[in-house]
Amino acid sequence: MLFAAIQWHSFFFLLFALLTCGFALAVVFSSNVVRMAFFLTISLGAAAGLFFLAGAEFVGAMQFMIYVGGTLVLLIFGVMLTAHERFISMKTRAGEWVLAAFLGGGLFLLLVRAALMVPQWNSPNLQRDQVAQSEVHDSAAIGAAVSAYRADGLPSSAAPAGTAASPGKSVYLLPFEIVSVHLLVVLIGAGYLARAKKRTSANAWQA
Amino acid sequence: MAEFINSRLISTLLGWFSIDALPPDHWLGFVLAALVHTVLVIHVVAVGALLFIWMERKVSGRIQDRLGPTRVGGKFGWLQTLADGLKLITKEDITPGNADSLLFKLAPYVSFAASFAGYLALPFSDGWVGHHVNCGIFFIIAIVGMEVFGVILAGYASGSKWSLFGGMREAAQVVSYEVPMGMCVLIPVVICGSMDLITIGQMQAGFFTNWIVFHDPFAFVVFWVYFTCATASVNRAPFDLAEAESELVAGFHTEYSGLRWSFFFMAEYGSMFLVSGLAAILFFGGWNGPIPIFGPDLLNLAYSDAEIASGTFRLGGYIANLAGCMNFIGKAVTGVTVMMWIRWTLPRLRIDQVMTTCLKYCVPLGAVCFVGVVGWQWAHLWSPNDLRPQQPRIAVRERGLFDLPAREASGMATRVELTDKAAWAGTVPVPAGETR
Amino acid sequence: MDLLTQPVSVSHYMVVGAMLFVCGVICMATKRNALGVLMGIELVLNGANLNFVAFGSRILRNDSLGMDGQLMALFVIVLAAAEAAVALAIALNFYNNHASIDVDQADDLKG
DSSP: OOOSOOOHHHHHHHHHHHHHHHHHHHHHHOOBHHHHHHHHHHHHHHHHHHHHHTTOHHHHHHIIIIIIIIIHHHHHHHHHHTOOHHHHBOOOOHHHHHHHHHHHHHHHHHHHHHHHHOHHHHSOOTTGGGSOHHHHSOHHHHHHHHHTOOTTTOOOSSSOTTSSSSOOOOOOHHHHHHHHHHHHHHHHHHHHHTOOOOOOHHHHHHO | OHHHIIIIIIHHHHHHTTOOOOOTTOHHHHHHHHHHHHHHHHHHHHHHHHHHHHHHHHHHHHHTTSOOOOSTTTTTTTTHHHHHHHHHHTSOOOOOTTSOHHHHHHHHHHHHHHHHHGGGGOOSBTTBOSSOOTTHHHHHHHHHTTHHHHHHHHHHHTOOHHHHHHHHHHHHHHHHHHHHHHHHHHHHHHHHTOOOHHHHHHHTOBSGGGSGGGSOHHHHHHHHHHHHHHHHHTTOTTSOGGGOTTTSTTGGGTTOOTHHHHHHHHHHHHHHHHHHHHHHHHHSOTTOOSSOTTSTTTTOOSOOHHHHHHTOOOHHHHHHHHHHHHHHHHHHHHHHHHHHHHHTTSOOOOHHHHHHIIIIIIHHHHHHHHHHHHHHHHTTOOOGGGSSBSSOHHHHHHHSSOOHHHHHHTTOOOSHHHHOHHHHTTOSOOOTTOOO | OHHHHSOOOHHHHHHHHHHHHHHHHHHHHHOOBHHHHHHHHHHHHHHHHHHHHHHTOTTTOSSOOTHHHHHHHHHHHHHHHHHHHHHHHHHHHHHHHHSOOBGGGOOTTOO
16 A cells, blocks of 8 residues: 555654553553553653654653653562562452443543544644744753743743733743752652661561 | 655666656655664664674683683684574573563563663764754663663563562662762753753864863763763673672573573663763764864865755765764774773672762762852853864854744744853843843 | 544544543552552553643644643653652552552551
8 A cells, every 4th residue: 555645743643642552551451560560661651752742852751761760660669579479460350340441431431522622622733844943842941941931932022021011921940949849858758658667576466 | 865765766666667756755765764774773782782792702801811702703703792692592482480471571672672762862973863852861861761671570570589689689770870870961961051962062073172071170070970870870890780690690681591681781782882972972072083184174074054054965074974973983882891891800899889889979979070060160260171162162052953043033032142151241132021 | 544644633642641541540440459559640640741741732733832731741740750659658658567558458447
């Protein structure tokens, strides 16, 4: 079959979308927890590929680094530490599957209907080729948007930005600082929660 | 290249059989172009692994006062790796009974895929890169962090406790060393103002005094810290706890034999070349030689800015880029050789010594050097880079993907004012509505 | 074959995001292993992230959210990592105290 012209962007979108959804379904239907973690890795890696295709290269790289390289490694460590014989494969009862199918199926139909209903979201961006390289492949704009200025919002009018005449967009400095402190607190707390406790006789009795 | 294949090669071929020519955006041209590029890059990894394994055996032999392979392929035994590869392919395919067979079989491929995917963003010369990612260095560090997943899976899926211990140790080590490695990699990014590897390489054009390793003493120290962390993150001695032959049989790849084992080692040598290549680009000028032979002063063969922007092809420029590519590969191979040299000289570190090195030496050193480099730039102190600057760094950074006229036309802010030293000194006017 | 020859739009991304979200919800609802529930949470957050990035993408829509979409996705990723760390610590603590990772056995406070 000789197609007229394959849009390579769409081809790779389809490939990554099938990988993501397929392995997400594999996570749901698998009962072995280590395999679930592995399938989740592939699913999130393919989602990072989808981010790259949407032009968000920095977010895609961050997804690889933080999710796949960090969170999933943490998850795998947790799985290994609790991988006693009985806990690797725990099957769900059939009644729960039926209920989950109803709820999940209903939610999925609702979301897909909402996604396809709005015409502004349905129509592709036919001016895609005119998008300047600088607007898409610019990770410095993200750094600037966090700390200094918004490269995508400042109008070129004469009025100073941020006034009523030309409202600009704000930078994300405060959320960035909050998230930094939040991460520090969370990691100290998690480390404290998961510390190895001395086994006294009372603990040994309960365990 | 795809259009070239479609409109010239295939259409000429079809013309011999009197079939209609293909349109220039037909899918066949794209597939063939992608295949050519992929095969080129995979040769770097595969043939590189072949070469490195032979080189390792020769280097280790000489360090240990013996000869190494001397039989296969003449006096120097350079076909020894090929013979070993053939032997490994013909071995029996054993999967342990206790093993989780799906994960056991997939683990080597995950490791190799992670190592090979890093080559997507590694430039071999000016503009010679698989995919020009704007956050190139970030992408490569993220991908290199995925390799540990294959190791953990291999350790767990083998179903033996030695493999599990080896896998866990390696995972802890690699994940810990990502922190100082990220900090060390940040210093060239701070000096150059861009995460784009091609821009970082272009900024080091000219004499070797332009190289970032000579920018200030902190950058010099950071190179050594980076090299240590890179050696640790690819699990080379003295950090090779995971493969410790004397302690854990063979660590996470105990139960692997034959072609699966060789995939792990292709991944390891591929990663060694990758991090050495990164060191070359980030610190040692990448594809730029010590003297700009092809530059405008001497031979004047290299592409000029206007030619790069318009994408024309000139044989002299291609030869300049090819020489740059050979330069880059030479530097990366030197880095790999130094890693091999260290392996056969230093004794192995214990796991607590590995962690101490990371947390008590590499991380504080990296942090102090980061503050030092930022302070050096903020105070505008003299640096050897100012001796014979080839081109202003601002111009290089803005030249790449930043289409300034289009930005200004679409109303977006331009960044020159915020990053130029002169602007901070108040000599460049800031447009109305912009704050510093 | 419309998908291969026509450019993709935001609704395609939203469908993939919806699929991830629903898979995550089913995981959270049906898995008995506490770490399985955690994986469901990760899937949910990724589905939402995909939506954010799709709406913020200049390639997919002309009047996109711009940097807002990508920055929201960035913050979601960071917070998800933090929350996974805490959830894992809680799960490990539970395992250490009850010698089981089965969520059905976490009924000490049941009335």
